[in-house]
Amino acid sequence: MKIPHSSTRLAGIAALLLSSAVSAQPAQSAAELAQxxxxxxxxITRDLTTDVGPRMAGxxxxxxxxxxxxxRLQAMxxxxxxxxxxxMPVWVRxxxxxxxxxxxxxQKLAISALGNSASTGPKGIEGEIAxxxxxxxxxxxxxxxVRGKIVFIDHDMKPTQDGSGYGYxxxxxxxxxxxxxxxxxxxxxxxxxxxxxxxxxxxGVTNFEAGVKPIPAGAISNPxxxxxxxxxxxxxxxxxxxxxxxKMKLTLTPQSLGTRKSGNVIAExxxxxxxxxxxIIACHLDSWDLGTGSIDDAAGCGxxxxxxxxxxxxxxxxxxxxxxxxxxxxxxxxxxxxxxxAHGKEKHAVALxxxxxxxxxxxxxxxxxxxxKALSDRIAAAVMPFGVVRGKQPANGGxxxxxxxxxxxPAIDLAQDGxxxxxxxxxxxxxxxxxxxxxxxxxxxxxxxxxAILANSSNDELP
Amino acid sequence: MKIPHSSTRLAGIAALLLSSAVSAQPAQSAAELAQxxxxxxxxITRDLTTDVGPRMAGxxxxxxxxxxxxxRLQAMxxxxxxxxxxxMPVWVRxxxxxxxxxxxxxQKLAISALGNSASTGPKGIEGEIAxxxxxxxxxxxxxxxVRGKIVFIDHDMKPTQDGSGYGYxxxxxxxxxxxxxxxxxxxxxxxxxxxxxxxxxxxGVTNFEAGVKPIPAGAISNPxxxxxxxxxxxxxxxxxxxxxxxKMKLTLTPQSLGTRKSGNVIAExxxxxxxxxxxIIACHLDSWDLGTGSIDDAAGCGxxxxxxxxxxxxxxxxxxxxxxxxxxxxxxxxxxxxxxxAHGKEKHAVALxxxxxxxxxxxxxxxxxxxxKALSDRIAAAVMPFGVVRGKQPANGGxxxxxxxxxxxPAIDLAQDGxxxxxxxxxxxxxxxxxxxxxxxxxxxxxxxxxAILANSSNDELP
Numbered sequence: 001m002k003i004p005h006s007s008t009r010l011a012g013i014a015a016l017l018l019s020s021a022v023s024a025q026p027a028q029s030a031a032e033l034a035q036x037x038x039x040x041x042x043x044i045t046r047d048l049t050t051d052v053g054p055r056m057a058g059x060x061x062x063x064x065x066x067x068x069x070x071x072r073l074q075a076m077x078x079x080x081x082x083x084x085x086x087x088m089p090v091w092v093r094x095x096x097x098x099x100x101x102x103x104x105x106x107q108k109l110a111i112s113a114l115g116n117s118a119s120t121g122p123k124g125i126e127g128e129i130a131x132x133x134x135x136x137x138x139x140x141x142x143x144x145x146v147r148g149k150i151v152f153i154d155h156d157m158k159p160t161q162d163g164s165g166y167g168y169x170x171x172x173x174x175x176x177x178x179x180x181x182x183x184x185x186x187x188x189x190x191x192x193x194x195x196x197x198x199x200x201x202x203x204g205v206t207n208f209e210a211g212v213k214p215i216p217a218g219a220i221s222n223p224x225x226x227x228x229x230x231x232x233x234x235x236x237x238x239x240x241x242x243x244x245x246x247k248m249k250l251t252l253t254p255q256s257l258g259t260r261k262s263g264n265v266i267a268e269x270x271x272x273x274x275x276x277x278x279x280i281i282a283c284h285l286d287s288w289d290l291g292t293g294s295i296d297d298a299a300g301c302g303x304x305x306x307x308x309x310x311x312x313x314x315x316x317x318x319x320x321x322x323x324x325x326x327x328x329x330x331x332x333x334x335x336x337x338x339x340x341x342a343h344g345k346e347k348h349a350v351a352l353x354x355x356x357x358x359x360x361x362x363x364x365x366x367x368x369x370x371x372x373k374a375l376s377d378r379i380a381a382a383v384m385p386f387g388v389v390r391g392k393q394p395a396n397g398g399x400x401x402x403x404x405x406x407x408x409x410p411a412i413d414l415a416q417d418g419x420x421x422x423x424x425x426x427x428x429x430x431x432x433x434x435x436x437x438x439x440x441x442x443x444x445x446x447x448x449x450x451x452a453i454l455a456n457s458s459n460d461e462l463p
Numbered sequence: 464m465k466i467p468h469s470s471t472r473l474a475g476i477a478a479l480l481l482s483s484a485v486s487a488q489p490a491q492s493a494a495e496l497a498q499x500x501x502x503x504x505x506x507i508t509r510d511l512t513t514d515v516g517p518r519m520a521g522x523x524x525x526x527x528x529x530x531x532x533x534x535r536l537q538a539m540x541x542x543x544x545x546x547x548x549x550x551m552p553v554w555v556r557x558x559x560x561x562x563x564x565x566x567x568x569x570q571k572l573a574i575s576a577l578g579n580s581a582s583t584g585p586k587g588i589e590g591e592i593a594x595x596x597x598x599x600x601x602x603x604x605x606x607x608x609v610r611g612k613i614v615f616i617d618h619d620m621k622p623t624q625d626g627s628g629y630g631y632x633x634x635x636x637x638x639x640x641x642x643x644x645x646x647x648x649x650x651x652x653x654x655x656x657x658x659x660x661x662x663x664x665x666x667g668v669t670n671f672e673a674g675v676k677p678i679p680a681g682a683i684s685n686p687x688x689x690x691x692x693x694x695x696x697x698x699x700x701x702x703x704x705x706x707x708x709x710k711m712k713l714t715l716t717p718q719s720l721g722t723r724k725s726g727n728v729i730a731e732x733x734x735x736x737x738x739x740x741x742x743i744i745a746c747h748l749d750s751w752d753l754g755t756g757s758i759d760d761a762a763g764c765g766x767x768x769x770x771x772x773x774x775x776x777x778x779x780x781x782x783x784x785x786x787x788x789x790x791x792x793x794x795x796x797x798x799x800x801x802x803x804x805a806h807g808k809e810k811h812a813v814a815l816x817x818x819x820x821x822x823x824x825x826x827x828x829x830x831x832x833x834x835x836k837a838l839s840d841r842i843a844a845a846v847m848p849f850g851v852v853r854g855k856q857p858a859n860g861g862x863x864x865x866x867x868x869x870x871x872x873p874a875i876d877l878a879q880d881g882x883x884x885x886x887x888x889x890x891x892x893x894x895x896x897x898x899x900x901x902x903x904x905x906x907x908x909x910x911x912x913x914x915a916i917l918a919n920s921s922n923d924e925l926p
Contacts, residue, residue: 050693053570061568068567104531105524107516110891198661199891223894227755230513292690428573428662431686
């Protein structure tokens with residue numbers, strides 16, 4: 001990917017010649033600083049994933065990550081660095097194993113429990129598989145087709161640049177277990193909500209309605225789902241004579257640990273004008289437990305923090321920039337809710353979040369008041385040299401700033417390229433080697449350019 | 464990849480016009496048959512990996528695979544289909560878990576035991592890591608640098624088309640554990656002999672010299688090795704104050720089960736001339752236990768068998784073609800040795816093996832008697848249209864025909880493109896979805912073209 005400079009090459013060379021001629025450095029913009037030297041986003045992503053690694057919400061590892069975050073943000077020169085604690089219900093993974101047991105030879109499947117899955121107990125359960133080609137097919141099925149069985153949901157999710165496959169195919173994970181439980185299934189196993197072909201189950205949270213008793217719920221990797229489907233479709237000789245239907249043995253022993261502490265970590269670049277409301281920029285500090293949480297979401301914390309650092313280095317902005325490293329996002333956005341409970345009544349000028357990996361920003365979307373028309377034009381023009389298209393739909397915000405945006409805080413999305421995001425999302429393969437430092441830096445550059453404009457916007461333009 | 468037809472397009476069209484004009488099908492060559500209709504190589508690869516899946520040498524799964532193989536080879540119309548049993552020592556995997564324990568938070572590593580690894584016992588062991596950047600660095604180290612520690616061997620193996628990286632970097636696995644054991648290490652963990660960046664440990668056999676007490680030996684995935692090395696190189700703050708050195712907790716509980724039965728499966732295309740010695744073509748039926756053994760080596764069995772089938776369909780050849788699906792290759796080439804013990808004194812015209820995945824054949828190498836100069840020219844000319852270069856080095860043969868070739872049987876290598884082979888080799892990711900049917904069929908076509916020439920070669924050309 002080409003990373004253009006914000007000025008033309010000729011202008012850059014002219015500036016360089018001028019600076020050496022007169023021995024005076026011209027002031028550099030935040031976006032210019034983002035393109036030089038070591039990238040703080042890379043350093044944060046590398047060190048958080050190396051020093052702490054997986055940091056599941058509500059666990060000791062997440063608490064270590066918060067202390068690590070406070071030290072790092074202080075060392076980078078930010079102000080008002082603090083933890084803000086909150087309570088949350090904690091779920092942790094146990095043993096997990098699945099076998100196809102009805103073929104010529106029992107075959108092991110790579111499986112991970114979904115967040116909030118019930119336990120099968122240590123001895124596991126065995127049952128006949130009820131196959132559904134999609135979430136919709138399960139939803140339409142009569143209870144009799146499901147009762148007493150292990151539901152399997154298949155599908156064929158493909159990569160999309162904007163990640164829109166996730167919401168559509170993700171229903172199998174978000175609500176499939178609840179639907180299966182209501183129809184009397186003894187468990188549910190889904191094809192991973194993922195676009196890779198590695199033996200990586202994609203975990204993620206599921207939720208059961210109040211009054212619905214949770215059932216064991218897991219995801220198998222795409223190659224394992226392929227294998228299950230091939231056995232499902234093969235003629236009878238494949239299966240042993242005694243078991244003409246496809247069967248699975250499933251052991252998942254996750255536990256709910258009750259209420260524990262989590263927390264948000266907050267830091268600020270103080271603005272020069274006390275009359276100006278702050279800008280809030282967010283990522284999440286917690287991660288799933290299978291990988292080291294590099295693309296999800298150490299990189300997001302790296303990107304927003306590096307951009308704020310560059311804005312600070314370019315000269316004090318008018319507005320305060322508040323950095324939120326939210327806790328406990330993955331398992332139910334508890335950090336975002338806690339921030340809103342504590343700060344929702346404060347005025348916020350605008351909210352942005354980075355939580356979609358580390359590949360390049362390709363589109364900018366706005367959800368701003370009418371007063372900000374010229375502001376949005378300035379931002380679109382500033383990020384256009386870095387390969388960023390101006391989108392036509394309103395910005396969504398992000399999970400951790402969702403409650404703020406819902407309550408009317410303006411939002412901007414610096415939308416990242418999600419083409420390979422769901423190859424890695426919520427798997428053991430979310431590790432540092434998957435981060436492309438060139439694309440990571442493009443993110444920081446685009447964020448720095450955007451943030452510099454926002455942080456110096458007038459009180460007439462933003463609330 | 465372009466798969467050219469063996470004749471020019473125009474000649475093909477002319478033949479088609481002629482055949483419709485006179486209502487008589489011209490006889491088709493084996494290579495032409497290989498390019499048409501369903502590919503028996505794909506069917507064998509798909510069905511063996513789906514119906515049986517992993518089939519570790521000496522286990523029940525391998526025995527099921529032999530029975531499956533006999534049925535399939537009989538159904539395909541081959542003659543003299545039979546099992547030839549042999550005894551072998553059986554080693555099976557147990558629990559496997561590794562943790563880096565000296566950082567801020569214990570971090571889990573993806574690990575698999577190497578074949579012939581000793582057990583740590585169910586409680587595991589913990590020790591300081593002795594880091595070596597290569598096998599050679601370990602070999603050169605004084606015993607004092609190793610004694611009582613867990614050795615780690617790093618390296619930077621990259622993909623090569625001819626697979627030559629394996630022999631060079633593979634020493635860390637083949638003999639690293641033996642060297643570490645002799646120097647007094649309590650265990651050894653190596654960076655996987657693999658070229659991917661997934662959380663896939665690459666297993667494989669290791670061997671301890673007689674008189675050397677085996678130690679626990681495992682391989683961690685490349686991303687995990689990266690993580691270990693980053694922690695190794697990080698400044699002190701990463702590690703907790705009490706444990707300035709890097710430590711690992713290791714649990715591996717494999718077992719040696721003693722002597723068990725394995726076996727080869729053999730089938731033949733009978734030749735028309737009883738005075739002609741047979742051609743032996745080989746693959747191996749067993750696989751490592753982590754994946755379903757698709758590229759290693761169901762595809763090889765599919766390729767050689769489909770080629771033999773096409774030669775048979777094109778008209779009875781002069782020489783017998785003997786198909787060897789060897790047992791127990793992965794853990795010590797026990798099937799190849801058993802074949803040699805039983806048949807080594809019989810005359811064999813030439814030996815070929817397919818055991819390097821399913822990507823295209825790119826080079827042909829010969830190790831033939833002087834009498835076969837014109838024969839090798841005919842073969843090189845026949846495979847050249849399919850993108851196959853004539854090599855300059857002598858053919859190696861392959862593991863299962865190794866003893867035959869060592870004893871003087873001529874050999875031909877139809878060398879496959881190994882660029883991505885070591886991404887998958889001996890991992891849980893060796894599954895059917897990794898096979899490219901277009902490249903698989905090119906293998907069959909090249910094999911069919913070669914085999915047709917060999918099977919009709921004169922007694923003056925080959926022994």
